Amino acid sequence: MDGKQFRFRVRSIIALLGAILFAFVWVxxxxxYVHGAEYLEQSQRRIARTETVEAxxxxxxxxxxxxxVTNQESYNVRLDTSFxxxxxxxxxxxxxxxxxxxxxxxxxxxxxxxxxxxxxxxDSAASGAVSNLQRxxxxxxxxxxxxxxxxxDSIRETAQAGLGSVRPSAQxxxxxxxxxxxxxxxxxxxxxxxxxxxxxxxxxxxxxxTYTAYVFAQDVQMPxxxxxxxxxxxxxxxxxxxxxxxxTTYAAHLLGLVTSIYPEEVDYYAELGYxxxxxxxxxxxxxxxxxxxxxxxxxxxxxxxxxxxxxxxxENWAVDSATGExxxxxxxxxxxxxxxxxxxxxxxxxxxxxxEGLTSQDTQGGAAVVVDMTxxxxxxxxxxxxxxxxxxxxxxxxxxxxLRPLFNRATQGAYPPGSTFKMVTGLAGLEEGLITPETxxxxxxxxxxxxxxxxxxxxxxxxxxxHGLENVTEAIRDSCNVFFYDxxxxxxxxxxxEYAARFGLGEPTGIEIAESTGRMDCEETTLxxxxxxxxxxxxxxxxxxxxxxxxxxxxxxxAATLANGGxxYAAHLLxxxxxxxxxxxxxxxxxxxxxxxxxxxxxxxAVTEGMLLVTTxxxxxxxxxxxxxxxxxxxxxxxxxxxxxxxxxxxxxAPYDDPEIAVAIVVERGGSGSLLAGIAVEILEYYFSSGxxxxxxxPENTLLR
Numbered sequence: 001m002d003g004k005q006f007r008f009r010v011r012s013i014i015a016l017l018g019a020i021l022f023a024f025v026w027v028x029x030x031x032x033y034v035h036g037a038e039y040l041e042q043s044q045r046r047i048a049r050t051e052t053v054e055a056x057x058x059x060x061x062x063x064x065x066x067x068x069v070t071n072q073e074s075y076n077v078r079l080d081t082s083f084x085x086x087x088x089x090x091x092x093x094x095x096x097x098x099x100x101x102x103x104x105x106x107x108x109x110x111x112x113x114x115x116x117x118x119x120x121x122x123d124s125a126a127s128g129a130v131s132n133l134q135r136x137x138x139x140x141x142x143x144x145x146x147x148x149x150x151x152x153d154s155i156r157e158t159a160q161a162g163l164g165s166v167r168p169s170a171q172x173x174x175x176x177x178x179x180x181x182x183x184x185x186x187x188x189x190x191x192x193x194x195x196x197x198x199x200x201x202x203x204x205x206x207x208x209x210t211y212t213a214y215v216f217a218q219d220v221q222m223p224x225x226x227x228x229x230x231x232x233x234x235x236x237x238x239x240x241x242x243x244x245x246x247x248t249t250y251a252a253h254l255l256g257l258v259t260s261i262y263p264e265e266v267d268y269y270a271e272l273g274y275x276x277x278x279x280x281x282x283x284x285x286x287x288x289x290x291x292x293x294x295x296x297x298x299x300x301x302x303x304x305x306x307x308x309x310x311x312x313x314x315e316n317w318a319v320d321s322a323t324g325e326x327x328x329x330x331x332x333x334x335x336x337x338x339x340x341x342x343x344x345x346x347x348x349x350x351x352x353x354x355x356e357g358l359t360s361q362d363t364q365g366g367a368a369v370v371v372d373m374t375x376x377x378x379x380x381x382x383x384x385x386x387x388x389x390x391x392x393x394x395x396x397x398x399x400x401x402x403l404r405p406l407f408n409r410a411t412q413g414a415y416p417p418g419s420t421f422k423m424v425t426g427l428a429g430l431e432e433g434l435i436t437p438e439t440x441x442x443x444x445x446x447x448x449x450x451x452x453x454x455x456x457x458x459x460x461x462x463x464x465x466x467h468g469l470e471n472v473t474e475a476i477r478d479s480c481n482v483f484f485y486d487x488x489x490x491x492x493x494x495x496x497x498e499y500a501a502r503f504g505l506g507e508p509t510g511i512e513i514a515e516s517t518g519r520m521d522c523e524e525t526t527l528x529x530x531x532x533x534x535x536x537x538x539x540x541x542x543x544x545x546x547x548x549x550x551x552x553x554x555x556x557x558x559a560a561t562l563a564n565g566g567x568x569y570a571a572h573l574l575x576x577x578x579x580x581x582x583x584x585x586x587x588x589x590x591x592x593x594x595x596x597x598x599x600x601x602x603x604x605x606a607v608t609e610g611m612l613l614v615t616t617x618x619x620x621x622x623x624x625x626x627x628x629x630x631x632x633x634x635x636x637x638x639x640x641x642x643x644x645x646x647x648x649x650x651x652x653x654a655p656y657d658d659p660e661i662a663v664a665i666v667v668e669r670g671g672s673g674s675l676l677a678g679i680a681v682e683i684l685e686y687y688f689s690s691g692x693x694x695x696x697x698x699p700e701n702t703l704l705r
Contacts, residue, residue, distance in 0.1 A: 488542020
């Protein structure tokens with residue numbers, strides 16, 4: 001290689017290195033001088049973090065695939081004071097002003113009136129709101145400004161008893177809060193109260209009085225979102241979330257609702273892997289099947305600016321460092337119920353119209369339950385009821401209603417069974433060999449086995465008449481008290497209690513939602529109530545009076561047990577669980593036998609034939625005259641007070657010769673049980689005319705819509 005060529009190559013290398021060096025210097029210049037301020041601002045403003053993303057809850061469907069509860073995407077307003085830079089009051093006042101303009105309601109649980117003169121609203125506030133205030137007051141040494149716990153209890157008890165509201169002054173307390181939160185003295189009382197309410201909610205979370213995130217407002221609409229965004233309010237975030245949507249106004253007591261985790265539940269749900277701001281099922285099916293519906297939350301990596309606004313990371317799912325698994329949320333499974341929502345509508349309508357049509361002025365409410373022969377609940381109505389779609393807005397009104405529309409009478413109301421219990425007494429006498437189907441007992445009007453206690457048959461009390469000689473079938477048809485007094489006395493209270501338990505009366509039914517177990521009267525029960533026991537009480541137990549209390553669900557399941565030959569099944573609402581995409585059956589409910597009564601078919605027939613005669617010859621025959629389906633039934637009434645009407649009850653199953661469903665109806669202080677036969681006929685007519693007995697089978701891998 002000659003020197004000329006060598007020099008050329010050296011110059012070329014130098015030129016290349018120079019170009020690279022120039023490019024490097026230019027990049028540094030561009031980064032530090034041309035765009036330095038911009039990049040510095042970005043580096044300062046972007047904050048990386050990870051957050052929990054809750055999984056969509058599974059849907060709830062009826063037995064035919066009708067979607068009862070689903071999800072809807074909505075927007076919530078969440079506040080984060082760490083981005084407000086000490087300007088909390090100014091930012092929150094702007095947010096409150098926009099909220100008023102757009103008619104957006106915000107969360108405020110401070111139990112103080114919204115307008116001056118300020119008073120504590122401890123009598124109407126939720127118990128959780130009161131306990132939160134008490135805990136924060138102790139933490140911040142406000143206790144001397146508040147009523148003590150005994151005064152709060154007295155205020156609430158007075159209000160619940162309907163004796164008027166006691167609302168002590170909160171003026172001094174509000175003045176302290178004005179100072180603590182540095183509220184501008186120029187603000188009006190109403191503006192100051194609104195601001196203090198929001199600051200109070202934030203304080204609860206700062207002090208970990210409540211572990212739930214503060215969602216300022218839920219399900220806000222686009223005009224509100226636009227105004228908040230244009231205002232550029234630091235620390236005010238609009239989050240996309242999933243909310244529950246009810247596709248029916250019926251079955252409110254069964255479906256339940258979804259709420260935030262309560263403070264006392266934090267540890268329990270934390271052990272299950274829930275985040276503190278997760279929402280969980282509360283009551284009804286939502287709570288009973290929470291493990292299926294909830295799903296598994298995910299984790300997302302996001303970046304926020306210095307105002308808390310998300311600038312990237314919509315679907316940047318975090319990755320488990322140990323397993324490499326992408327932590328995207330896994331939706332909950334879908335729960336299919338035994339419920340037939342169309343039948344539920346018919347039952348609620350029939351119950352409401354029937355109760356409202358009664359002449360009794362004492363009626364307070366009632367319930368009706370329909371079950372199939374294996375304990376599946378087809379319908380369960382409680383009256384009065386409420387609309388689940390407006391529950392949150394109407395909660396205070398519903399909670400204050402003396403008729404207790406939030407109370408589920410079908411599973412939690414417990415009532416004396418009256419004459420609907422007589423089938424237990426009759427079957428116990430037959431099975432124990434004390435009587436046969438042909439045994440006749442003379443109705444003498446008064447039962448004179450005891451010299452000092454001689455109760456009357458209802459017919460003798462009303463008209464001084466008697467039923468004469470009757471066997472068990474006729475006695476059930478005529479509801480002859482004297483017949484069952486005699487059988488009950490000979491059986492004794494312990495044997496009666498044993499047979500009642502075998503039918504599930506006074507025992508847990510197995511239903512997945514909250515229920516009362518009621519109680520079966522006996523000597524032990526009576527004494528535990530502080531009442532004296534004497535042998536004559538057994539006579540009242542035998543006809544369903546005394547201290548026995550059973551739920552409408554127990555009575556319906558009892559009727560189903562009679563209908564299916566003596567197999568006592570657990571009551572249930574769950575039919576099956578489908579995967580989140582409906583492609584697989586995750587769980588299939590199998591009927592659970594709680595007890596086999598092993599009844600003699602001849603004895604059972606003697607009793608159920610008496611029930612059939614109730615609808616063909618007895619007190620309910622007029623109601624069933626035009627119904628083509630043979631029905632076995634029993635009416636009942638139970639006196640609860642000498643000053644009011646009796647509770648009335650009705651149980652039945654149909655068709656008599658090939659049973660499909662059993663029904664129980666209870667009305668508080670409604671009068672005679674036969675009056676409920678009309679409600680039962682409406683329910684039966686709907687079920688059998690709508691083809692309710694022919695269930696549509698949904699094949700595998702078919703969407704239920």
